[in-house]
Amino acid sequence: xKVFCILSxxxxxxxxxxxxxxxxLKRVGINGVYVPFxxxxxxxxxxxxxxxVLNMAGANITxxxxxxxxxxxxxxxxxxxxxxxxxxxVRSGKTLKGYNxxxxxxxxxxxxxxxxxxxKSAVVFGTGGAAKAAVFILNxxxxxxxxxxxxxxxxxxxxxxxxxxxxxxxxxxxxxxxSAHIVVNATSVSSREESPELAELVGGLQxxxxxxxxxxxxxxxxxxxEALARSRGIRFMDGLPALAYQARRSFALWTGVQVPPGExxxxxxxxx
Numbered sequence: 001x002k003v004f005c006i007l008s009x010x011x012x013x014x015x016x017x018x019x020x021x022x023x024x025l026k027r028v029g030i031n032g033v034y035v036p037f038x039x040x041x042x043x044x045x046x047x048x049x050x051x052x053v054l055n056m057a058g059a060n061i062t063x064x065x066x067x068x069x070x071x072x073x074x075x076x077x078x079x080x081x082x083x084x085x086x087x088x089x090v091r092s093g094k095t096l097k098g099y100n101x102x103x104x105x106x107x108x109x110x111x112x113x114x115x116x117x118x119x120k121s122a123v124v125f126g127t128g129g130a131a132k133a134a135v136f137i138l139n140x141x142x143x144x145x146x147x148x149x150x151x152x153x154x155x156x157x158x159x160x161x162x163x164x165x166x167x168x169x170x171x172x173x174x175x176x177x178x179s180a181h182i183v184v185n186a187t188s189v190s191s192r193e194e195s196p197e198l199a200e201l202v203g204g205l206q207x208x209x210x211x212x213x214x215x216x217x218x219x220x221x222x223x224x225x226e227a228l229a230r231s232r233g234i235r236f237m238d239g240l241p242a243l244a245y246q247a248r249r250s251f252a253l254w255t256g257v258q259v260p261p262g263e264x265x266x267x268x269x270x271x272x
Contacts, residue, residue: 003057007037016268017060027267051096058090069086073096073097079100080098088246103136105245122180124149125149127158138184151169177206180209184214185217190225212237219238245264
Protein backbone atom coordinates (compact mmCIF):
# COMPACT_ATOMS: atom_id res chain seq x y z
CA UNK A 1 0.00 0.00 0.00
CA LYS A 2 1.20 3.49 -0.89
CA VAL A 3 0.82 6.22 1.74
CA PHE A 4 0.50 9.90 0.82
CA CYS A 5 0.00 12.80 3.20
CA ILE A 6 -0.55 16.50 3.71
CA LEU A 7 1.51 18.47 6.24
CA SER A 8 0.11 21.60 7.87
CA UNK A 9 -0.80 22.96 11.30
CA UNK A 10 -4.26 22.21 12.74
CA UNK A 11 -5.70 23.16 9.34
CA UNK A 12 -4.53 19.77 8.01
CA UNK A 13 -7.68 18.29 9.54
CA UNK A 14 -9.93 20.73 7.68
CA UNK A 15 -8.38 20.05 4.27
CA UNK A 16 -10.48 18.43 1.56
CA UNK A 17 -7.37 16.82 0.09
CA UNK A 18 -7.45 13.52 2.07
CA UNK A 19 -11.00 12.67 0.97
CA UNK A 20 -10.36 13.83 -2.60
CA UNK A 21 -7.10 11.94 -3.13
CA UNK A 22 -8.36 8.80 -1.39
CA UNK A 23 -11.39 8.73 -3.70
CA UNK A 24 -9.23 9.15 -6.81
CA LEU A 25 -6.74 6.49 -5.67
CA LYS A 26 -9.61 4.03 -5.32
CA ARG A 27 -11.15 5.07 -8.64
CA VAL A 28 -7.95 4.46 -10.63
CA GLY A 29 -7.15 1.20 -8.85
CA ILE A 30 -4.09 2.25 -6.83
CA ASN A 31 -3.82 0.59 -3.42
CA GLY A 32 -3.14 3.67 -1.34
CA VAL A 33 -4.29 6.09 1.34
CA TYR A 34 -3.85 9.83 1.87
CA VAL A 35 -3.74 11.13 5.44
CA PRO A 36 -3.44 14.52 7.20
CA PHE A 37 -0.63 15.27 9.65
CA UNK A 38 -0.61 18.25 12.01
CA UNK A 39 2.95 19.46 12.61
CA UNK A 40 4.20 22.13 15.01
CA UNK A 41 6.50 24.73 13.36
CA UNK A 42 9.54 23.67 15.37
CA UNK A 43 9.10 20.07 14.17
CA UNK A 44 8.72 20.66 10.44
CA UNK A 45 12.30 19.56 9.72
CA UNK A 46 11.73 16.27 11.54
CA UNK A 47 8.44 15.81 9.68
CA UNK A 48 10.21 16.14 6.32
CA UNK A 49 12.91 13.68 7.41
CA UNK A 50 10.16 11.24 8.36
CA UNK A 51 9.00 11.13 4.73
CA UNK A 52 12.26 9.32 3.96
CA VAL A 53 12.25 7.14 7.09
CA LEU A 54 8.65 6.01 6.61
CA ASN A 55 9.00 5.62 2.83
CA MET A 56 6.03 7.89 2.15
CA ALA A 57 4.94 7.82 -1.49
CA GLY A 58 4.44 11.59 -1.67
CA ALA A 59 3.36 14.62 0.29
CA ASN A 60 1.54 17.90 -0.06
CA ILE A 61 2.58 20.95 1.94
CA THR A 62 0.10 23.70 2.69
CA UNK A 63 -0.22 26.81 4.84
CA UNK A 64 1.87 27.75 6.77
CA UNK A 65 4.84 25.64 5.63
CA UNK A 66 5.14 26.14 1.86
CA UNK A 67 8.32 28.18 2.26
CA UNK A 68 9.56 26.85 5.60
CA UNK A 69 10.12 23.31 4.29
CA UNK A 70 12.46 24.29 1.45
CA UNK A 71 15.75 24.11 3.42
CA UNK A 72 14.89 20.53 4.38
CA UNK A 73 14.55 19.29 0.77
CA UNK A 74 17.31 17.92 -1.45
CA UNK A 75 16.33 19.73 -4.64
CA UNK A 76 13.60 21.88 -6.22
CA UNK A 77 11.97 22.02 -9.63
CA UNK A 78 12.72 25.05 -11.76
CA UNK A 79 9.28 26.55 -11.10
CA UNK A 80 9.53 26.02 -7.35
CA UNK A 81 12.96 27.68 -7.36
CA UNK A 82 11.61 30.75 -9.14
CA UNK A 83 8.49 31.03 -6.98
CA UNK A 84 10.24 30.26 -3.71
CA UNK A 85 7.46 28.05 -2.35
CA UNK A 86 6.42 24.42 -2.78
CA UNK A 87 3.25 22.43 -2.21
CA UNK A 88 4.28 18.98 -3.46
CA UNK A 89 7.13 16.67 -2.46
CA VAL A 90 8.19 13.70 -4.56
CA ARG A 91 10.36 11.01 -2.94
CA SER A 92 12.78 9.08 -5.15
CA GLY A 93 14.67 6.70 -2.89
CA LYS A 94 16.01 8.94 -0.15
CA THR A 95 15.88 12.08 -2.32
CA LEU A 96 13.10 14.59 -1.74
CA LYS A 97 12.27 17.06 -4.52
CA GLY A 98 9.91 19.99 -4.11
CA TYR A 99 7.47 21.15 -6.79
CA ASN A 100 4.94 23.94 -7.03
CA UNK A 101 1.69 22.73 -8.59
CA UNK A 102 -0.23 25.65 -7.05
CA UNK A 103 0.85 27.88 -9.91
CA UNK A 104 -0.26 25.60 -12.74
CA UNK A 105 -3.45 24.74 -10.82
CA UNK A 106 -4.24 28.44 -10.56
CA UNK A 107 -3.59 28.87 -14.30
CA UNK A 108 -5.87 25.93 -15.15
CA UNK A 109 -8.63 27.35 -12.93
CA UNK A 110 -8.37 30.72 -14.68
CA UNK A 111 -8.80 28.90 -17.99
CA UNK A 112 -11.88 27.11 -16.63
CA UNK A 113 -13.29 30.50 -15.65
CA UNK A 114 -12.55 31.74 -19.20
CA UNK A 115 -10.53 34.61 -17.75
CA UNK A 116 -7.60 35.69 -19.92
CA UNK A 117 -5.10 37.80 -17.93
CA UNK A 118 -3.12 39.06 -20.94
CA UNK A 119 -3.17 42.84 -21.01
CA LYS A 120 -5.32 43.09 -17.88
CA SER A 121 -4.66 44.32 -14.35
CA ALA A 122 -4.72 42.28 -11.15
CA VAL A 123 -4.59 42.71 -7.39
CA VAL A 124 -3.29 39.79 -5.34
CA PHE A 125 -3.92 39.91 -1.60
CA GLY A 126 -1.21 38.12 0.37
CA THR A 127 2.54 37.62 0.41
CA GLY A 128 2.91 33.90 1.20
CA GLY A 129 3.41 30.86 -0.99
CA ALA A 130 -0.03 30.94 -2.59
CA ALA A 131 0.38 34.63 -3.44
CA LYS A 132 3.79 34.03 -4.98
CA ALA A 133 2.33 31.30 -7.22
CA ALA A 134 -0.54 33.56 -8.31
CA VAL A 135 1.73 36.52 -9.05
CA PHE A 136 4.10 34.27 -10.99
CA ILE A 137 1.30 32.95 -13.22
CA LEU A 138 -0.28 36.35 -13.80
CA ASN A 139 3.08 37.70 -14.93
CA UNK A 140 3.72 34.55 -17.00
CA UNK A 141 0.37 35.10 -18.75
CA UNK A 142 1.41 38.71 -19.48
CA UNK A 143 -0.96 40.61 -17.24
CA UNK A 144 -0.50 44.31 -17.82
CA UNK A 145 -0.01 45.05 -14.11
CA UNK A 146 -0.06 43.07 -10.87
CA UNK A 147 -0.42 44.73 -7.48
CA UNK A 148 0.83 42.70 -4.52
CA UNK A 149 -1.14 43.77 -1.45
CA UNK A 150 0.11 42.86 2.01
CA UNK A 151 0.38 44.08 5.59
CA UNK A 152 4.18 44.20 5.73
CA UNK A 153 6.36 46.29 3.44
CA UNK A 154 9.21 43.85 3.97
CA UNK A 155 7.16 40.82 2.88
CA UNK A 156 5.67 42.73 -0.06
CA UNK A 157 9.19 43.65 -1.18
CA UNK A 158 10.28 40.00 -1.00
CA UNK A 159 7.54 39.00 -3.44
CA UNK A 160 7.97 41.96 -5.78
CA UNK A 161 11.75 41.75 -5.91
CA UNK A 162 11.73 38.00 -6.57
CA UNK A 163 8.72 37.57 -8.86
CA UNK A 164 7.52 41.00 -9.99
CA UNK A 165 4.56 43.29 -9.63
CA UNK A 166 4.04 46.49 -7.66
CA UNK A 167 3.58 46.57 -3.90
CA UNK A 168 0.79 48.23 -1.92
CA UNK A 169 -0.11 48.08 1.74
CA UNK A 170 -3.56 46.57 2.18
CA UNK A 171 -4.62 49.50 4.37
CA UNK A 172 -4.11 51.91 1.45
CA UNK A 173 -6.38 50.10 -1.01
CA UNK A 174 -9.74 51.37 0.19
CA UNK A 175 -9.00 55.02 -0.51
CA UNK A 176 -9.43 55.12 -4.29
CA UNK A 177 -11.09 52.99 -7.00
CA UNK A 178 -8.99 49.97 -7.94
CA SER A 179 -8.50 49.50 -11.66
CA ALA A 180 -8.32 45.70 -11.41
CA HIS A 181 -9.87 43.19 -13.79
CA ILE A 182 -9.24 40.36 -11.31
CA VAL A 183 -8.92 40.31 -7.52
CA VAL A 184 -7.21 37.26 -6.04
CA ASN A 185 -7.34 36.41 -2.35
CA ALA A 186 -4.18 34.44 -1.57
CA THR A 187 -4.31 35.11 2.18
CA SER A 188 -5.63 32.47 4.58
CA VAL A 189 -8.55 34.74 5.54
CA SER A 190 -12.02 34.66 3.98
CA SER A 191 -14.56 34.98 6.79
CA ARG A 192 -15.42 37.96 8.95
CA GLU A 193 -14.68 36.15 12.20
CA GLU A 194 -11.12 35.48 11.01
CA SER A 195 -10.43 39.17 10.41
CA PRO A 196 -13.16 41.79 10.93
CA GLU A 197 -10.70 44.50 9.84
CA LEU A 198 -9.91 42.91 6.48
CA ALA A 199 -13.60 42.11 5.94
CA GLU A 200 -14.46 45.76 6.46
CA LEU A 201 -11.75 47.00 4.10
CA VAL A 202 -12.66 44.50 1.37
CA GLY A 203 -16.35 45.30 1.69
CA GLY A 204 -15.57 48.93 0.85
CA LEU A 205 -13.40 48.32 -2.22
CA GLN A 206 -14.35 50.17 -5.38
CA UNK A 207 -13.83 47.88 -8.40
CA UNK A 208 -15.31 49.54 -11.49
CA UNK A 209 -13.54 47.27 -14.00
CA UNK A 210 -13.42 43.97 -12.14
CA UNK A 211 -14.48 40.80 -14.00
CA UNK A 212 -13.56 38.09 -11.47
CA UNK A 213 -13.02 37.75 -7.72
CA UNK A 214 -11.02 34.58 -7.07
CA UNK A 215 -10.71 33.36 -3.47
CA UNK A 216 -8.11 30.61 -3.22
CA UNK A 217 -9.70 29.43 0.03
CA UNK A 218 -12.79 27.24 0.12
CA UNK A 219 -15.49 26.07 2.51
CA UNK A 220 -15.70 29.31 4.51
CA UNK A 221 -18.96 30.53 6.00
CA UNK A 222 -19.64 34.27 5.79
CA UNK A 223 -17.14 34.65 2.94
CA UNK A 224 -16.60 38.38 2.52
CA UNK A 225 -14.83 37.94 -0.85
CA GLU A 226 -17.93 36.26 -2.21
CA ALA A 227 -20.10 38.96 -0.64
CA LEU A 228 -17.94 41.61 -2.35
CA ALA A 229 -18.42 39.94 -5.73
CA ARG A 230 -22.17 39.56 -5.33
CA SER A 231 -22.67 43.14 -4.17
CA ARG A 232 -20.79 44.44 -7.23
CA GLY A 233 -22.27 42.00 -9.78
CA ILE A 234 -18.85 40.38 -10.35
CA ARG A 235 -18.23 36.69 -11.02
CA PHE A 236 -16.87 34.75 -8.04
CA MET A 237 -14.74 31.59 -7.90
CA ASP A 238 -13.53 29.81 -4.79
CA GLY A 239 -10.47 27.61 -4.45
CA LEU A 240 -11.97 24.19 -5.18
CA PRO A 241 -11.26 24.23 -8.95
CA ALA A 242 -7.66 25.30 -8.29
CA LEU A 243 -7.36 22.54 -5.67
CA ALA A 244 -8.57 19.93 -8.16
CA TYR A 245 -6.22 21.09 -10.91
CA GLN A 246 -3.14 21.28 -8.70
CA ALA A 247 -4.03 17.88 -7.20
CA ARG A 248 -4.09 16.37 -10.67
CA ARG A 249 -0.54 17.62 -11.26
CA SER A 250 0.68 16.36 -7.88
CA PHE A 251 -0.92 12.95 -8.50
CA ALA A 252 0.87 12.61 -11.84
CA LEU A 253 4.22 13.49 -10.24
CA TRP A 254 3.74 10.83 -7.56
CA THR A 255 2.28 8.01 -9.60
CA GLY A 256 2.95 8.70 -13.28
CA VAL A 257 -0.79 8.33 -13.85
CA GLN A 258 -2.59 11.11 -15.74
CA VAL A 259 -6.10 11.52 -14.34
CA PRO A 260 -8.54 13.97 -15.99
CA PRO A 261 -9.21 17.01 -13.79
CA GLY A 262 -12.90 16.20 -13.86
CA GLU A 263 -12.22 13.13 -11.72
CA UNK A 264 -10.79 15.31 -8.96
CA UNK A 265 -13.69 17.74 -9.21
CA UNK A 266 -16.09 14.80 -9.07
CA UNK A 267 -14.30 13.44 -5.99
CA UNK A 268 -14.61 16.83 -4.30
CA UNK A 269 -18.33 16.92 -5.05
CA UNK A 270 -18.89 13.36 -3.82
CA UNK A 271 -17.00 13.92 -0.57
CA UNK A 272 -18.51 17.33 0.22
